[in-house]
């Protein structure tokens with residue numbers, strides 16, 4: 001009979017399509033990943049109890065909606081950025097502001113404002129007031145009017161609205177349209193660092209790996225304009241103890257910003273400032289888009305799922 005088989009014969013049968021149809025690409029990726037896992041189980045002598053505990057962990061990870069936290073912590077998000085940087089280099093594309101990982105905490109549809117906005121309005125935050133301002137530019141240094149600057153960051157507990165039921169909808173999430181000179185500015189409170197949720201499938205894995213789950217203080221951006229390539233990036237606040245030890249590997253040298261302390265509020269009254277505050281200046285440079293889709297301000301999932 002034909003039903004007894006060794007490991008190699010089983011793998012060959014798992015990876016054989018009898019029906020035809022389906023997707024060649026999915027078949028190739030599945031064959032490679034399943035083959036690599038078969039090999040890992042054999043090489044590492046993974047025991048049934050270890051295998052099934054792993055399956056249980058994946059189920060709990062999915063149920064908790066934390067798959068996107070694990071991809072960042074295991075380096076996959078940065079890996080995709082590194083690969084995109086390499087592809088840009090090969091294609092000879094002009095360099096813009098470095099991209100950085102989106103993270104799993106973006107929410108589309110934040111309230112929209114022209115030129116400037118007070119991000120921490122009504123947020124009752126503890127933390128240093130800061131203003132971030134600058135221009136959106138193209139790779140020739142030309143300002144881009146009416147560009148979109150979509151900004152989001154954590155509250156003073158290091159948590160993000162939408163994912164944290166204690167916060168109002170779109171708390172610390174805003175979209176700013178640059179003015180005629182391509183300028184944007186906003187006021188907020190400097191966020192602290194971020195840590196993965198305790199007592200979660202994510203923290204379970206990192207504890208088992210002997211790794212921490214901390215990110216340095218950071219502010220996220222999705223910057224976009226017609227004809228230019230949408231940029232997902234973040235700035236990391238200089239001086240944070242985890243600035244060079246981000247569990248998500250997202251810090252980039254050119255994205256570390258200094259907060260200039262004790263800046264006079266003159267000229268910043270429209271942001272409600274009457275006391276000296278911290279100022280961060282940062283310009284975003286966008287690469288040219290090669291097609292319309294590249295300029296669409298979409299999250300990674302929205303892009304992937306069409």
Ligand code: DHB
Pocket residue numbers: 068069070072073101102103104105194196215248
């Ligand atoms: C994670 C959290 C973030 O705030 C972020 O920017 C990136 C990743 C995470 O928990 O995986």
Ligand code: FE
Pocket residue numbers: 103105194218220
């Ligand atoms: Fe974040």
